[in-house]
Amino acid sequence: MRKGLLVLIVGVLFSAWSCQSKKEETAKKEEPVVKEKPKPAAPTAEDVVAAGEKVYNTYCMVCHQKDGNGVVGMNPPLTQTKYVLGDKAGLIKIVLGGLSGDIEVKGEMYSNVMPPHNFLNDKQVSDVLTFVRSSFGNDADAVSKEEVAIVRAEQETK
């Protein structure tokens, strides 16, 4: 009797859940259609993050690690720090110009040299920074390639 009741409850819950997830699926599928003015040329936020992750894995991960937490004493973490989440121009400057000298992040000192990454183009830099600012538990807005171009121009005229 009791067992029967349990099975019933589980069954109801399960069907409710599958119903819900189907709804979500449908909603997801419908999304592009619902959009009234799609911009086919512009990459989606997911595309940018995916492209950024590729840049990250090639140029950044070796030091900052897969989880973005860096290496104690050497390579600083990219998680929940003002260097990453704060002023975007400052962050772009570090990527383009590199960084040397001890820096303190969340009470720890980090001493490894970061070489300039000005060999990356504006889009690669904005992609990777958008990825970093929205990954590893970070939740900050995107960086555009125009913002990168401005900082690059400033650095080059100096």
Place this chain on the structure above:
Amino acid sequence: MKHSIKKSPKNYFKNFLTFVVTFSIFSLCLISCNSNNSEQKDVEIDPKNKFPTADSDNGGLVLPENFGAIALTDSIGRARHIAVNDQGNIYVKMRRLADDKGVLHLKDSTGNGKLDISSGFGDFGGTGIAIYKNYLYCTSDSAIYRFKMENGIVKPNTSPDTIVKGFIVQRAHASKPITFDGNGNMYVTIGAPSNACQESPRSPGSKGFDPCSQLDLQAGIWQFKAEKLNQTLQEDGHRYATGIRNAVAIDWNFNDNSLYALQHGRDQLSHLFPEYYTQEQSAELPAEEFLKIADGDDFGWPYCYYDQFQEKKVLAPEYGGDGKKVERCEGITLPILAFPGHWAPNDLLFYKGDQFPEKYKNGAFIAFHGSWNRAPFPQQGYFVAFVSFKDGKPQKDWERFAEGFTQVDSVMSTNDAKFRPVGLAEGSDGSLYISDSAKGKIWRVIYYGEKLALKD
């Protein structure tokens, strides 16, 4: 009937609550008893060997059969190298100041077999520490000091002597590990201030300076007088060996009266020179080299590195190498043993005691701090190895002596590792002490012997 006793979830909860409360009261009693009565011990002492009983989980370590471990302390902060006095008190060099103290003295003040912080002194962080002739030698990244000891203890407010001062301030590889021979000399590693002496540090494709002037006062091991005060690198230091990128693990082997060290090999071959190296090669290369060092030796950094697959020193890509060319690296002194890349050997200890089985005598324990530079592949290292020596030669079938530091199956990022072995010391009774740099856990490893079934 299978289920004669019915237990509702409510009953389970009630029973659990009763247990928790009872257990808490019991534990509290135990703690207060302990702190009030130093005679009471909750560690069984086996009369046969007088060793305290090992922790039931060996403090999280995985050890060879009949060995056990006690976690002496579990979170004193960023520990580096350690020294043990004859009474089993431990001195720990801290990477950074802990409550304004750079050296911590740990002792068993409650008699429960665990250590607690007894005192702290020294206003400098660093790595190196060693007891030599009734002095505790401690190093910052720029100087070497010593504190007088009385009966194995550094008394409060002891002001240190300066043995060597004025090392070049450097950010990379700044640690100054030390060791002593039996002839009045002290040896100190001065690491290279860079990865590969590149014109543009860690930049893809950047060439190396040639010659690399970093070799003049860095990237080697220097010899000083052990007891002469106020020496300087330039005036008193003798460059004993050069071409060593960074050897945090150094020890004098009294069995053959020679200096030994392990080098941290260079990083990022494929990142800096993707045209010559795959990511797989870059994870394995170059070898972490185990070096036997004679006065005047040159091990080739930054021009050469050891490839353990080709079993030779090859030319570094910063100097025209392509992973195969040898050129100027012909004839450069080879390592006596090679480990896979980036494991970060951070301490070396030749075992002198009689407590462990015969094969350990005069063999080498090596603490591998663990890699950060093997991505996208899992990181490796993070254990203590043992290399036995036969007729003065290291045997290739070295063993993983102590494992389990990381507490996880796979380390993808260095932060995944809960503990990282960094320092080794031997007690006067032959126990092996291991320190951890992540939390500051310290273990004492004991050999209990075959007949002692101390652990269920």
